[in-house]
Amino acid sequence: MTVARVPFRAPVVLAYTAFVLIGVSAGVGGVLLPAQIGDYGVDMATIGITFFTFSAGFMLSGATAGGLIERHGPRLTLAVGGGAFIAAALYTATRPPFWALLAVQIVAGYGGGLLESVLNAYLAKLPSATTLLNRLHAFFGVGALLGPLLAAWMLTALPWTAVWLVLALACVPLTIGFLLVYPRHDPPGDTAQAAPPGDQDAVPVAVPRGDGGAPAAELERTGLLTTVLRAPAVLLASVFLSVYVGLEVGVGNWGFSFLVTEHEEPDLVAGYIVSGYWLGLTAGRFLISPVATRLGLTATGMTYACLAGVTAASALIWAAPGGAVAGAGFVLLGFFLGPIFPTAMAVVPRLTSARLVPTAIGVLNGVSVIGGAALPWLAGAVAEGVGVWTLMPFALILALVQLAIWRLIETRMTPE
Template identity: 30%
Template sequence: MSSTITVPAPAAIELPRLQTHHYPSDEERSHPSSPHEEPPEGAVVFTPPNVSSVKWQLLSMNFSIFLGGINDAATGALVPYLQPAYSVGLLFIAVVYLVNFLGWSIAALTNVHLTARLGTGGVMLLGGTLQLLAHALQFWKPPFALFVFTYLLAGLGIAYQDAQANSFVGGVHDAHRWLGVLHAVYGAGALVSPLIATKIASSTPHWNHFYLVAFGIALLNVALIATAFWGGIGKPPAGARDRATSDLKKTVSNRTVILISLFFFLYVGTEVTAGGIPPPTPPGPPLLTTSGWVVEFLIRERGGHASSVGYVASGFWGGLTLGRLLLADITFRLGERRMVFVYLVLSLAVQLTFWLVPNLLANAVMISLLGFFIGPFFPTGISVATKLLPKELHVPAIGFMSTTGQAGSAAFPFLTGAVAAKVGVGVLQPVLVALLAAQALLWAAVPRVSRRTV
């Protein structure tokens, strides 16, 4: 009699515990389900926090991303001053970009392990401190080798902050809207940075004093991070350290991560090629400016003057910033997957008009519209990824995807320059059309998002 009473007890205790950490796979998430369908028994349901409860963290992260835009956009504007200051050619300047990308790559592989030990706030503070150190070394014009090394520090710092910010903001209530804001402030930083850098470098003999401005902003950034995350620094999620390695392995082999990473690789390549923050060109016939390929195209192919068309690149970044702000809600309400295709079609139409209509004013308007329509791509990709992936993969996945995008920012402007040096800057137009078409193919392969998030 006693055995028939005690035998069921272990099963009654063990079964719920075995189901506690079930997460649906990409395939389970990729099929639409009823919005009223209940989550599976034993599933862990993540409830996004209200913005009001994390407003200081959001403010801090937006400021960090704004500083990232300032850092990324400044180098291209300062290249004409770096070369004579250090008596180096374009090949040596290109090393700056490669070292910066190396910093991003290291961050992609270490982000998940640092988060498992320091928590979100701790990694944000580490990233902000590394960036502060980079600008502290840059503003006194150190020897060239040390100046190059500062870009490793800056790349690491920005990448750590970028992954944490995107992961955190992707998990709040109405994430689509706040991701749009987050990436819009990056665009704002990229918009104002070349203007500030050019003003300082052209009106004073001390081009390096731009980094004193960046240092002051970075100091405020560290203070904001420390204040916003003070209670959570050094407090990682429960169990994060034990699964850090396995989470990284899952990330780099996940189909969704690979597809969105490739999409970002092409998208950021398009953004930087069109937007005017290219790395230096390879050896070949000298080009007229370092403002970007669009400016080069308008000067060489449209007969524009550098003094007037130099502002066209700013129009692109202004359009991109507005697109991320104004299209966030429209994209979410009409369907993120659907609207990216709509924006790609509009972008192709705009780009073809730019290519085929030889008019400076029309071209300036078209490049601003191109920035406007492609602006939502990165925040929308992050939003979709956070819905398709389990919560514990958000930080490593976003770090990996962002690094892949950074690779595109280095690869495509350089490749465009390599071809342009041989056949002319007119190659910009077919390159941009091909990049947009390839993005459409990759986006079509990304799994569909379930209406129910678990």
């Protein structure tokens, strides 16, 4: 296969930096909630409405990302996402009325979601996409770990609005960078084919593969989003990631209560274990993909191995006789969960055509927040009614569901 070398290091480094900021913005939220509740004089249920408005903006970004990339290219689409995030953050920093805080979260969710979708789509078209996307999401984990520390430190001397001002200012040079280093338009055709081993800087020559079986005339008539939503493989991948995010967030949200109630761990120890879960998730994204590549595992094979690890870790925590074993299980669970989301993004070019990849990734990204909201809520409702011990059987069931869905997805992939 003939390849053409292109300098893509600057866009990749900028993408990693952007995901650190996205992770920081996600990580500060929980630390700021008590200050926002006190400032606005609302209760926890009322401030929780911001989660839904943010998610609405995030889902909207997933639905529109592909069309924006198609018409305007990644450069301007990233600038729109960065601009929306900056505008929302700056307005939030002015301490708006509560109704306006709810509304501006739609803009913040749209801007952040657009950045995520476009950067995922861009890296998915590069060689060694699986490793690149795992690193990308690992840097999100780095930001999510740093965010609470930053917010807690700033709140010792400044109001909560100052944190949003810092986020807005940090996004300004990133947005300028998007305009300087990203291409105006995506290259035509399908660049999803794998590069030769060891050729990390080679981008394969485009090989058109057809728009998911849809003729060009039909694609123009129905539109990118409608065509993607009619693709069974993309819908299965969306459900897969929705279940994944539900499992990841559900364990992250309720793991502390599980450890304190079921294993009678002190609050401090339980907090450390939950932190170990998130550290394990970040480490898994940095480490597993390179090791799998050296062992000759494909992206699908690595995902099967990770899903098996998630299943085993969930069973280990459930059966653990003591807190130490359960703690080790939490770290292992995070470690094996880590690569699943970015690897699912990396195989999207094998589920549809190059022209539909950005739209498909936007749909996957947007739909994933449904599971991230609904399944943790369901886990909490079950725990409230039956007992928090149900968390790990719940996680085990979701792990098995992921295995079944991944098998269905694999049968619809083009060969690696």
